[in-house]
Amino acid sequence: MSKLNQNLRYLFFTIPAIIYIGVFAFYPSFDAIYLSFLNNAGHFTLNNYKELFYFNIYGTILNTIIVTVGALLIQLFLGLGIASILTREFRGKKAFSTLAIIPMGVATIVAAITFSFIFQTTGGYANSFLHFLHLPTVNWYANTWISLLVVMISDSWKNTPIVTLILLSGMMSIPKDLYYAAALDGAGPIRRFIHITLPNLKSFIAIALIIRGVSEFNIFALPLVLIGYHPPLLTTLAYELYSTTTIYLSAAAAVILLAFISVLIFVNIKIGGRR
Amino acid sequence: MKFGYIAVIIFSIYFLLPLYILVMIAFSPAKYTIGSLYPPLTFKAFTLNNLIYAFTQYDFLHPFIKSLSVATLVGIMGLALGIPAGYGLSRLPGRIAYPILVLLLITNMIPGIVVAIPISAEFIRLHLFDTIPGLALVQELITLPLATFIIQGTFSAIPREIEYQARIDGASTLSYFKNVLIPSALPGIVSAFLISWMFSWDEFTYAVIISPIHPTLPVEIYLNITRGNELAAVAFSLVFTIPVIILTLFLQKYLKGEYLAGGVKA
Numbered sequence: 001m002s003k004l005n006q007n008l009r010y011l012f013f014t015i016p017a018i019i020y021i022g023v024f025a026f027y028p029s030f031d032a033i034y035l036s037f038l039n040n041a042g043h044f045t046l047n048n049y050k051e052l053f054y055f056n057i058y059g060t061i062l063n064t065i066i067v068t069v070g071a072l073l074i075q076l077f078l079g080l081g082i083a084s085i086l087t088r089e090f091r092g093k094k095a096f097s098t099l100a101i102i103p104m105g106v107a108t109i110v111a112a113i114t115f116s117f118i119f120q121t122t123g124g125y126a127n128s129f130l131h132f133l134h135l136p137t138v139n140w141y142a143n144t145w146i147s148l149l150v151v152m153i154s155d156s157w158k159n160t161p162i163v164t165l166i167l168l169s170g171m172m173s174i175p176k177d178l179y180y181a182a183a184l185d186g187a188g189p190i191r192r193f194i195h196i197t198l199p200n201l202k203s204f205i206a207i208a209l210i211i212r213g214v215s216e217f218n219i220f221a222l223p224l225v226l227i228g229y230h231p232p233l234l235t236t237l238a239y240e241l242y243s244t245t246t247i248y249l250s251a252a253a254a255v256i257l258l259a260f261i262s263v264l265i266f267v268n269i270k271i272g273g274r275r
Numbered sequence: 276m277k278f279g280y281i282a283v284i285i286f287s288i289y290f291l292l293p294l295y296i297l298v299m300i301a302f303s304p305a306k307y308t309i310g311s312l313y314p315p316l317t318f319k320a321f322t323l324n325n326l327i328y329a330f331t332q333y334d335f336l337h338p339f340i341k342s343l344s345v346a347t348l349v350g351i352m353g354l355a356l357g358i359p360a361g362y363g364l365s366r367l368p369g370r371i372a373y374p375i376l377v378l379l380l381i382t383n384m385i386p387g388i389v390v391a392i393p394i395s396a397e398f399i400r401l402h403l404f405d406t407i408p409g410l411a412l413v414q415e416l417i418t419l420p421l422a423t424f425i426i427q428g429t430f431s432a433i434p435r436e437i438e439y440q441a442r443i444d445g446a447s448t449l450s451y452f453k454n455v456l457i458p459s460a461l462p463g464i465v466s467a468f469l470i471s472w473m474f475s476w477d478e479f480t481y482a483v484i485i486s487p488i489h490p491t492l493p494v495e496i497y498l499n500i501t502r503g504n505e506l507a508a509v510a511f512s513l514v515f516t517i518p519v520i521i522l523t524l525f526l527q528k529y530l531k532g533e534y535l536a537g538g539v540k541a
Contacts, residue, residue, distance in 0.1 A: 007367060007368065007371060010362075010363040010364075010366045010367045011363060011367065011371065012363070013359040013360060013362050013363030014359070014360045014363040014364060014367075014375055016355075016356050016359060016360070017356045017357070017359070017360035017379075017419060017423060018360075018375065018378070020356055020415070020419065021378065021379070021382050021416075021419070024390070024394070024412060024413060024415070024416050025381075025382045025385050025390060025416055028389070028390040028391075028392075028393045028394050028397075029385055029389055029390065031393035031397075032389050032390075032392060032393045035392075035393055035396075078286075081282065081286070082286055085279060085282055085283060085286070088279065090279060090280070090283070092283070096283050096286075096287060098524060098527070099286075099287050099290045099291065100286070100290060101523060101524070101527060102290055102291075102294070102520060102523070102524075103290060103293075104523055105473075105516070105519045105520040105521075105522065105523030105524070106293075106294070106516055106519070106520065107476070107477040107479075107493055107512075107515065107516060107519065108477065108479055108493075109477075109479050109493040109496050109497055109512075110297070110493075110496070110512040110515065110516050111293065113297075113496065113500055113508055113509070113512055114293040114294075114296060114297045114512070115293065116500070117296060117297075117300060117308075117309070117505075117509075118293065118296060122312060123309060123310075123311055123312055123313075123314055124314075125296055125314060125316065127313065128313045128314050128315070128316060129316060131313045132313075132316065157289070157290075157293060214384045217386070218386045218387060218388070218480075220387070220388065220479070220480050221479040221480065221483075221493075221497070224497070225497065225500060235386070235388050235480075238388050238389075238392070239388060239483075239484070242388075242392055242484065247392060247393075247395075247396055250392055251392055251393065254386065254388050254389040254392055255389070257386050257388065257389060258385070258386060258389045261384060261385065261386055261389075264384070265381055265384050268380070268384070269377060269381075
């Protein structure tokens with residue numbers, strides 16, 4: 001069998017999966033774009049996009065970006081800390097690494113409901129704790145900023161383990177000799193972290209940011225439970241429009257989300273290609 | 276390392292705290308939890324009444340069966356599509372395999388809500404809306420890339436010489452798959468199935484749009500919380516979470532950074 005024939009044979013095995021993806025991912029995506037330009041009578045229109053301005057689309061986009069950036073920063077900070085701990089040997093390391101993965105096993109909806117009990121304005125556990133410390137309690141839904149912060153914190157609990165795992169696999173790949181040499185030269189742990197760990201971890205941080213960034217943009221169940229439709233995010237707005245108005249209008253909101261994700265996918269492939 | 280241990284303890288509390296609160300609400304009388312202005316941070320009393328009430332007054336069984344059926348179907352379809360795809364990708368040269376892997380990766384990134392809205396319209400027409408196969412077909416989008424990456428990884432570890440040897444001995448592709456490839460990659464294949472199962476079990480976005488009338492468990496939990504049946508939501512959450520945490524710990528080995536990062540090895 002020639003090399004080409006053989007490759008064709010192997011390619012043949014991947015065809016069912018590729019067809020599946022075409023039918024259930026790419027066709028609906030184009031369908032969404034198509035639907036977003038239709039009105040109820042099935043004619044071409046730009047009205048759906050114009051109408052989105054009544055629903056404060058700029059504010060919605062801004063909220064989505066704020067949640068994404070904020071949640072990424074929290075997860076990166078915590079992930080770096082936890083991964084650094086897990087690269088060392090200590091008693092109870094196995095138990096700790098098991099604990100550190102547990103939130104991954106908790107469904108998003110369960111995490112959302114649990115955090116809704118924590119951040120209730122009356123009868124919430126966060127306020128209970130503040131009260132216990134004799135500190136003033138907080139209205140967690142007083143304004144957009146604090147509501148978005150609640151979403152970021154709750155989401156970070158659930159997703160920090162993924163960031164930790166990605167960063168940990170990066171830290172494991174850094175040669176130990178570098179650290180020994182730096183230690184001999186008198187570099188302390190903080191300087192070793194800044195001058196060895198961070199530069200060597202760059203591409204892993206980039207992967208973690210892009211993978212989580214895409215997911216943060218798509219964040220849905222958690223804000224739906226915690227803050228409902230106010231302040232809106234791109235996903236909750238699309239869902240609200242889907243359940244209350246027309247499929248065409250909700251498709252327009254979804255397409256705006258898709259546009260942002262497409263940029264992130266493009267960046268991802270660029271970074272992926274360089275590796 | 277003293278400082279390290281303090282960090283370990285703080286992080287451990289951080290990871291366990293929400294689960295502790297969930298368990299506390301589930302097993303405490305409501306007057307100490309959701310009925311209290313400043314609910315106590317420690318257990319005050321123990322009761323099973325919340326759970327008994329939730330499971331007798333609200334429908335747990337139907338959503339449970341739906342979640343179970345959909346997740347199992349998603350797992351099976353993941354293998355049906357993922358085993359051949361994983362095999363093909365593990366044998367193709369990088370310049371052909373890589374674009375296909377990128378295609379899978381992109382699929383994983385397309386927003387659920389973008390895909391779900393037009394599909395719901397199509398499914399109503401095709402009578403797949405609110406059905407078990409319909410939801411499973413859509414949820415497969417999340418799990419297929421992951422399943423394929425895991426299976427491809429385990430197949431790559433099997434030397435090609437074994438395949439050539441099997442061919443020389445006259446084995447057909449099918450018998451090579453059945454007698455050699457699949458048995459030696461079994462741990463990876465089982466993990467791919469279980470991880471697919473787990474992702475479908477947890478999935479919310481597609482479920483709430485494609486299957487809102489006969490919901491899966493996550494959607495049922497959400498509906499209960501919006502209707503104010505908080506104790507039912509907590510009780511269902513607890514029962515719903517325990518098997519997944521056990522599975523997660525069991526599958527720890529396969530939940531590696533590189534698979535989660537989309538399988539493209541860094």
